[in-house]
Amino acid sequence: MVSSMARLAPLVTTSEWMRALPFATRLILQGDAAARTAAAAVWGVSFSQIACRALSQGSRATLWLGPEEYLLLDMSDESASVATLEHAIGNIPHALVDISHRQIAIEISGPFAERILNGGCPLDLDLSAFPIGMCTRTVLAKAEIVLWRNRADAFHVEVWRSFTGYVAGLLREIAREYYPV
Amino acid sequence: MLIIDCPYCGRRPEIEFTHGGEAHLVRPPQPAELSDQDWAAFLYMRSNTKGIYAERWRHARGCGQFFNALRDTTTDHFLSTYKSGTPRPVVNTTPSEEGHS
Numbered sequence: 001m002v003s004s005m006a007r008l009a010p011l012v013t014t015s016e017w018m019r020a021l022p023f024a025t026r027l028i029l030q031g032d033a034a035a036r037t038a039a040a041a042v043w044g045v046s047f048s049q050i051a052c053r054a055l056s057q058g059s060r061a062t063l064w065l066g067p068e069e070y071l072l073l074d075m076s077d078e079s080a081s082v083a084t085l086e087h088a089i090g091n092i093p094h095a096l097v098d099i100s101h102r103q104i105a106i107e108i109s110g111p112f113a114e115r116i117l118n119g120g121c122p123l124d125l126d127l128s129a130f131p132i133g134m135c136t137r138t139v140l141a142k143a144e145i146v147l148w149r150n151r152a153d154a155f156h157v158e159v160w161r162s163f164t165g166y167v168a169g170l171l172r173e174i175a176r177e178y179y180p181v
Numbered sequence: 182m183l184i185i186d187c188p189y190c191g192r193r194p195e196i197e198f199t200h201g202g203e204a205h206l207v208r209p210p211q212p213a214e215l216s217d218q219d220w221a222a223f224l225y226m227r228s229n230t231k232g233i234y235a236e237r238w239r240h241a242r243g244c245g246q247f248f249n250a251l252r253d254t255t256t257d258h259f260l261s262t263y264k265s266g267t268p269r270p271v272v273n274t275t276p277s278e279e280g281h282s
């Protein structure tokens with residue numbers, strides 16, 4: 001992303017169970033298997049054939065959002081090159097959109113992570129139903145989120161930027177049951 | 182909460198889905214050749230079945246895909262979900278014990 005664009009830190013207060021993750025590169029890739037194969041060669045992470053699964057390698061990840069729609073993340077680099085991917089995919093029909101500034105990421109962790117998220121998300125988040133590596137677009141109360149379990153007790157939550165205050169505030173209220181103030 | 186079985190993602194809560202109207206409507210290939218009455222019928226007339234109804238749904242806050250479902254409009258029971266472009270399945274019309282599955 002263009003680094004001259006000033007970005008305000010998201011409205012997330014850090015606590016023992018919630019923290020904002022650093023700014024990252026986020027891309028949405030829509031296309032068929034040929035486009036994904038070409039993208040994987042330069043992104044360094046392949047794409048899950050299985051629905052609702054993420055694959056990761058170092059700071060980079062690919063998240064299945066739909067049969068032909070994937071979210072590409074680079075959590076360490078705010079300016080991973082879209083041009084390199086575009087060049088690699090070339091003339092294979094696809095859409096590659098930079099959404100780095102549309103979303104921010106929050107990590108919810110600790111022994112109550114599932115229960116805190118379930119305060120606003122109706123999915124079954126038990127480890128047997130939502131294992132490590134599972135990811136999906138879903139809802140958290142009135143906000144759309146992408147939820148990705150990357151450890152047994154930690155979830156990566158992608159939130160549309162203007163919903164950050166709402167989501168963080170709601171989770172903070174829910175968490176009072178487990179972390180009394 | 183009603184649970185709907187997305188053909189791509191599996192069983193998911195109702196609030197992730199949006200309803201898309203009656204399924205298996207085929208758009209006439211040459212609309213200009215239709216009479217106004219036939220075109221209006223394609224646009225507006227629906228069977229609005231009381232009972233088992235084939236309709237489109239979209240997993241809008243999930244995989245984003247449209248698919249079809251057979252739903253009993255009197256009980257809200259989903260009998261089957263299937264991918265768009267596949268034929269309407271034949272289902273046992275006896276109400277299932279599972280009820281609102």
Ligand SMILES: [Zn+2]
Pocket residue numbers: 187188189190191240243244245246
């Ligand atoms: Zn789905």
